[in-house]
Amino acid sequence: MFFLNIVAASLLLVSVLASYVSPAVAWIIALFGIAYPYILVLNILFLLYWLIIRDKAFLLSLAIILLGYSNLKNQLQLDLHAKPKLDPEKAxxxxxxxxxxxxxxxxxxxxxxxxxxxxxxxxxxxxxxxxxxxxxxxxxxxxxxxxxxxxxxxxxxxxxxxxxxxxxxxxxxxxxxxxxxxxxxxxxxxxxxxxxxxxxxxxxxxxxxxxxxxxxxxxxxxQREDYEFLGNPKNKKEKWLASRNIxxxxxxxxxxxxxxxxxxxxxxxxxxxxxxxxxxxxxxxxxxxxxxxxxxxxxxxxxxxxxxxxxxxxxxxxxxxxxxxxxxxxxxxxxxxxxxxxxxxxxxxxxxxxxxx
Missing domain, CATH: 3.60.10.10 (Endonuclease/exonuclease/phosphatase)
Structure with a gap:
């Protein structure tokens, strides 16, 4: 479980780096940026798992989540603070x-x-x-x-x-x-x-x-057919071709x-x-x-x-x-x-x- 957690945390770290690395330099990192919300959820699940069994391993995912806090607040707003008020005459x-x-x-x-x-x-x-x-x-x-x-x-x-x-x-x-x-x-x-x-x-x-x-x-x-073709391929060769096209x-x-x-x-x-x-x-x-x-x-x-x-x-x-x-x-x-x-x-x-x- 800890090894899998290391993999998940590493993927989250790469997805955070996607904000700072131009795809013209390393385009593959942009893929992990797109997947950030899903990788984040995976790390939250690992964090909860370690907390439930009272293991300090929860610190791994917590550290990477906090490292990418700027990404998190750009993705999710929990309405925990007062919202700005504007002058109706000037807004x-x-x-x-x-x-x-x-x-x-x-x-x-x-x-x-x-x-x-x-x-x-x-x-x-x-x-x-x-x-x-x-x-x-x-x-x-x-x-x-x-x-x-x-x-x-x-x-x-x-x-x-x-x-x-x-x-x-x-x-x-x-x-x-x-x-x-x-x-x-x-x-x-x-x-x-x-x-x-x-x-x-x-x-x-x-x-x-x-x-x-x-x-x-x-x-x-x-295209829609890219997703549909990837999700319902007739054989492994077609799945590989669809993946390569995407x-x-x-x-x-x-x-x-x-x-x-x-x-x-x-x-x-x-x-x-x-x-x-x-x-x-x-x-x-x-x-x-x-x-x-x-x-x-x-x-x-x-x-x-x-x-x-x-x-x-x-x-x-x-x-x-x-x-x-x-x-x-x-x-x-x-x-x-x-x-x-x-x-x-x-x-x-x-x-x-x-x-x-």
Whole structure:
């Protein structure tokens, strides 16, 4: 049992290191970062076992769990402290959502998914709305999502950027909507052919300027058939091929993502204004992606969230890959994840307030 505990503790230690080692240097470590919550649970079980039989061996797992405490609090909030309170006159709501192209390809197999997405946005009524996987068409009936959102929000301030355009009328990309005037727009392009992008939008709130980053980083591009094929192989050869395919996708995705993240992190460090970073990171809190971008920013989930904060609506449970991070000159409150079955991501929101000039 102690030998097995050593193995489990070693795996947990490697998963903690995933936050600090770039996948471009050692991509295999990123795998353990993804598995951090499950390896953590295993070590907690070992800790409880040794405590029950009153053996000092419990100190092994306890030491590694405490070593990775920063990872743990980024994954789980137990609501043990008072949540921040904001001035209703000065606070504003931010909502971030990967809409999966407003169900363009009917993944949900429900005819009303796009309508329900718009209803949710209208009901939440955020002052700042960041959408990843944005799609709109000026010619396809019923798919002018840009015009629909403009009508819902009744606000003229929009920043859009596209990674793909077809027929001069169909656009795929990313979009930020603001109730506040936009004074500057910019795109952060990656030095590769990709459908991923980050944009920044400077908005004027009274006498202050805040920079909103809206990011969508490289995914691992795992398909449903990858999971199904791995779980129900016809023979060992097929299982090996499926495993190799998944590992290749994770390797490629994590290396590309780390390079994109380095570019955006450097840009944020040079921002002349307080920063809000929203987006689909495609990586958990126990990752190089999160740790590199978090840097001197606060995590709205850690400030006022509850539970596990999982944002991925897919086959992997407890996976948190969407975030709202913000400058220390801002306070956040009322963070929530809306577990609505509208996309393969859940929308998330919080209220923010600038604490100083």
């Amino acid at each position: 504003f709501k931010v909502l971030s959502f990967n809409t999966r192209l407003f169900d363009l390809y009917e993944w949900s197999k429900k005819t009303d998914t796009k309508k329900r997405i718009f209803e949710l946005i209208q009901a939440e009524d955020p002052e700042i709305l960041c959408i990843q996987e944005f799609y709109t068409s000026s010619t396809r009936p019923g798919f002018d999502n840009l015009e629909t959102l403009k009508n819902i929000r009744k606000k003229p301030f929009v920043h859009m950027a596209y990674t793909d355009t077809k027929r001069g009328s169909d656009f795929w990309g990313i979009a930020t909507f603001s109730n506040f005037p936009i004074v500057r727009k910019g795109n952060i392009l990656f030095n590769e052919t990709t459908n991923n992008l980050c944009i920044y939008t400077d908005i004027k709130i009274n006498d202050d300027t805040i920079r909103i980053y809206n990011a969508h980083f490289q995914s691992n591009r795992l 590992l290749y996708r994770i390797k490629t995705g994590s290396i590309k993502r780390s390079k994109q993240v380095d570019v955006v992190a450097a840009h944020i460090e040079n921002s002349p204004y307080p920063v809000i970073l929203c987006g689909d990171f495609n990586d958990p809190p126990s990752s190089y992606t999160y740790n590199r971008l978090r840097n001197n920013l606060k995590d709205a989930f850690e400030e006022s969230g509850r539970g596990f904060g999982n944002t991925y609506n897919g086959l992997i449970p407890l996976l948190r890959i969407d975030y709202i991070l913000h400058d220390k000159k801002l306070k956040s409150a009322d963070f929530k994840v809306m577990e609505e079955d509208l996309s393969d991501h859940y929308p998330l929101s919080c209220r923010l307030q600038l604490t100083g000039k």
